[in-house]
Amino acid sequence: MQKFITLNGLVAPLDRNNVDTDAIIPKQFLKSIKRSGFGPNAFDEWRYMDRGEPGMDNSQRPLNPNFVLNQPRYQGASVLLTRANFGCGSSREHAPWALLDYGFRALIAESFADIFFNNCFKNGVVPIVLPKAEVDALFGLVEHSPGYTIEIDLPTQLVKRPDGHAVHFDIDPFRKECLINGWDDIGLTLRHADKIKAFEERRRAEHPYYFA
Amino acid sequence: MEAQTLYEKLWSSHVVHQEADGTALIYIDRHLVHEVTSPQAFEGLKLAGRKPWRVSSIVATADHNTPTDHWEQGIQDPVSRQQVETLDNNIREVGALAYFPFKNERQGIVHVIGPENGATLPGMTVVCGDSHTSTHGAFACLAHGIGTSEVEHVMATQCLIQKRSKTMLVRVDGKLGKGVTAKDVALAIIGRIGTAGGTGYAIEFGGEVMRSLSMEGRMTVCNMAIEAGARMGFVAVDQVTIDYLKGRPFSPRGDDWERAVAYWRTLHSDEGARFDQVVVLRGEDIQPQVTWGTSPEMVVPVGATVPDPAKESDPVRREGMERALHYMGLTPNLPVTSIKIDKVFIGSCTNSRIEDLRQAAVIARGRRKADNVRQVLVVPGSGLVKRQAEQEGLDKIFVAAGFEWREPGCSMCLAMNADRLEPGERCASTSNRNFEGRQGAGGRTHLVSPAMAAAAAIAGHFADVRDIL
Numbered sequence: 001m002q003k004f005i006t007l008n009g010l011v012a013p014l015d016r017n018n019v020d021t022d023a024i025i026p027k028q029f030l031k032s033i034k035r036s037g038f039g040p041n042a043f044d045e046w047r048y049m050d051r052g053e054p055g056m057d058n059s060q061r062p063l064n065p066n067f068v069l070n071q072p073r074y075q076g077a078s079v080l081l082t083r084a085n086f087g088c089g090s091s092r093e094h095a096p097w098a099l100l101d102y103g104f105r106a107l108i109a110e111s112f113a114d115i116f117f118n119n120c121f122k123n124g125v126v127p128i129v130l131p132k133a134e135v136d137a138l139f140g141l142v143e144h145s146p147g148y149t150i151e152i153d154l155p156t157q158l159v160k161r162p163d164g165h166a167v168h169f170d171i172d173p174f175r176k177e178c179l180i181n182g183w184d185d186i187g188l189t190l191r192h193a194d195k196i197k198a199f200e201e202r203r204r205a206e207h208p209y210y211f212a
Numbered sequence: 213m214e215a216q217t218l219y220e221k222l223w224s225s226h227v228v229h230q231e232a233d234g235t236a237l238i239y240i241d242r243h244l245v246h247e248v249t250s251p252q253a254f255e256g257l258k259l260a261g262r263k264p265w266r267v268s269s270i271v272a273t274a275d276h277n278t279p280t281d282h283w284e285q286g287i288q289d290p291v292s293r294q295q296v297e298t299l300d301n302n303i304r305e306v307g308a309l310a311y312f313p314f315k316n317e318r319q320g321i322v323h324v325i326g327p328e329n330g331a332t333l334p335g336m337t338v339v340c341g342d343s344h345t346s347t348h349g350a351f352a353c354l355a356h357g358i359g360t361s362e363v364e365h366v367m368a369t370q371c372l373i374q375k376r377s378k379t380m381l382v383r384v385d386g387k388l389g390k391g392v393t394a395k396d397v398a399l400a401i402i403g404r405i406g407t408a409g410g411t412g413y414a415i416e417f418g419g420e421v422m423r424s425l426s427m428e429g430r431m432t433v434c435n436m437a438i439e440a441g442a443r444m445g446f447v448a449v450d451q452v453t454i455d456y457l458k459g460r461p462f463s464p465r466g467d468d469w470e471r472a473v474a475y476w477r478t479l480h481s482d483e484g485a486r487f488d489q490v491v492v493l494r495g496e497d498i499q500p501q502v503t504w505g506t507s508p509e510m511v512v513p514v515g516a517t518v519p520d521p522a523k524e525s526d527p528v529r530r531e532g533m534e535r536a537l538h539y540m541g542l543t544p545n546l547p548v549t550s551i552k553i554d555k556v557f558i559g560s561c562t563n564s565r566i567e568d569l570r571q572a573a574v575i576a577r578g579r580r581k582a583d584n585v586r587q588v589l590v591v592p593g594s595g596l597v598k599r600q601a602e603q604e605g606l607d608k609i610f611v612a613a614g615f616e617w618r619e620p621g622c623s624m625c626l627a628m629n630a631d632r633l634e635p636g637e638r639c640a641s642t643s644n645r646n647f648e649g650r651q652g653a654g655g656r657t658h659l660v661s662p663a664m665a666a667a668a669a670i671a672g673h674f675a676d677v678r679d680i681l
């Protein structure tokens with residue numbers, strides 16, 4: 001997993017509640033058996049005028065001029081600003097893969113759906129929950145200042161605006177440590193292999209019918 | 213001992229290790245696997261040179277991509293075929309307790325085949341790379357969806373890294389009226405608490421209405437827990453649970469059965485157990501439901517009208533409503549029963565079990581679909597459901613009504629195969645998500661119960677099933 005320590009990045013706004021994982025990466029692209037290459041199809045149905053299918057040359061497809069991420073001022077954004085319940089719906093990890101491949105390393109929202117939130121951490125994408133008032137303020141600033149960037153400092157858990165205003169955000173300490181070090185969960189868990197074996201043996205003795 | 217909730221009992225019986233901050237390793241009993249969210253996990257495992265921890269926990273099937281007709285022609289779409297064949301190869305290499313590949317007589321939607329084969333048992337932790345894994349909570353399991361990295365993690369370690377959820381009791385008291393089903397209960401709950409209302413919570417569904425539902429009805433409600441934002445929803449064990457499980461292929465037998473049942477009977481919240489939140493609905497207040505928008509919380513009773521954004525005070529919500537109405541091609545204040553439909557889909561892990569098909573058949577019997585309805589797909593949840601329905605003659609009722617009787621799979625629930633809506637087409641669907649494009653780009657989905665879907669097929673527009681019964 002890619003480490004995440006600090007990021008100073010261009011912010012792109014997606015001013016909607018309930019952006020679901022089908023919208024982030026439509027199902028026809030889930031037929032891939034790979035983990036990468038989903039970026040050009042992130043938000044496919046909103047982003048292009050035609051219907052996307054796997055295997056198309058996306059650079060030749062007509063862009064939807066009304067979709068906010070297509071505006072020139074947001075090209076190269078690495079922070080996505082959005083509203084409540086972002087990432088609801090299907091558990092597909094293809095959603096954070098697509099966002100990461102698109103270039104987003106951090107997401108700021110009023111709230112996230114649980115499974116999506118969890119999937120982000122496995123991929124070095126940082127989902128940050130801020131109070132509605134802070135999110136509202138950021139939407140206003142981004143809208144009125146082309147090239148608006150913010151700094152995300154994971155060790156101190158701060159989102160710093162260029163005007164000096166900084167907001168603290170919460171993050172699970174274990175997840176934070178994993179992100180800062182780029183640790184892989186499986187390796188960490190296998191340090192407890194003996195405990196897992198012992199638990200399993202006890203469970204098998206007590207409830208043999210779960211082990212048929 | 214202090215009174216415990218069912219969640220606390222299930223959680224504490226699976227903790228392998230706990231850090232000081234509450235992060236825990238949770239042991240996983242059952243791992244359900246399908247073709248879409250597993251290839252990258254198998255690949256990751258292989259690349260890291262890791263072996264699966266316990267293959268006898270794995271039950272696998274191909275369901276999301278598989279076609280629902282012309283099985284003799286195999287899978288036509290090469291990309292879908294590759295994904296299904298990748299699963300075949302992975303399971304061949306790694307092994308599993310059971311694999312129900314494409315065309316197998318027990319193949320079907322992963323959340324239908326687990327319970328029907330007795331592979332989902334009370335007291336288990338059940339995971340699957342699919343958000344509707346909450347379905348299995350009907351059996352008092354801790355069951356939830358996971359991402360592909362976690363699929364790999366479970367394969368490699370038989371554990372998940374988790375934190376305890378908050379607990380919510382959703383109690384549905386009283387009785388349901390005629391024509392009101394588990395699906396209507398699920399939609400009414402989501403209408404009440406919203407699609408993010410359950411975020412961070414594990415929901416226990418209780419009350420007289422839940423007790424009165426069959427296992428299939430309970431599965432329908434738990435299935436939709438995720439649409440209320442909760443990763444998991446569950447129901448306590450009672451005699452209904454135990455009767456359902458007796459004699460299934462992977463259910464315990466003999467002495468093991470007695471032992472298991474004795475344990476399972478403890479799987480309920482103790483008298484006086486405390487929940488972080490309690491929500492109460494009355495069964496008598498629940499009407500047949502129809503969603504009007506692009507989120508399952510955008511739902512109204514069939515007798516109501518399409519809501520008017522002008523009456524919504526929150527600007528972000530108002531804009532969301534306006535956008536949804538625009539996408540759905542609807543105007544405010546329209547009576548729901550005046551909305552005409554183009555297609556009907558009866559199927560999905562929410563409503564494709566035998567009782568769902570029976571409910572639809574009661575309405576379809578001796579009637580015909582309206583001329584403006586182009587297609588009515590009936591897609592059983594599994595090969596076993598299909599066979600049972602055919603034994604009962606339901607297929608003939610459907611075909612006589614002008615409905616299409618298909619092979620099992622996810623089908624138009626997510627339209628990864630050839631079954632899909634065309635842009636602008638409007639569908640009455642028994643599935644669980646009405647998001648933009650869910651059933652095909654530009655398609656418009658209204659979520660309803662199987663009986664309401666059949667009633668819409670016959671009327672050509674939404675209709676109150678209680679007027680037909």
Ligand code: SF4
Nearest residue numbers: 344560561622625626
């Ligand atoms: S039927 Fe639909 S919701 Fe259920 S597992 Fe299949 S695609 Fe997912």
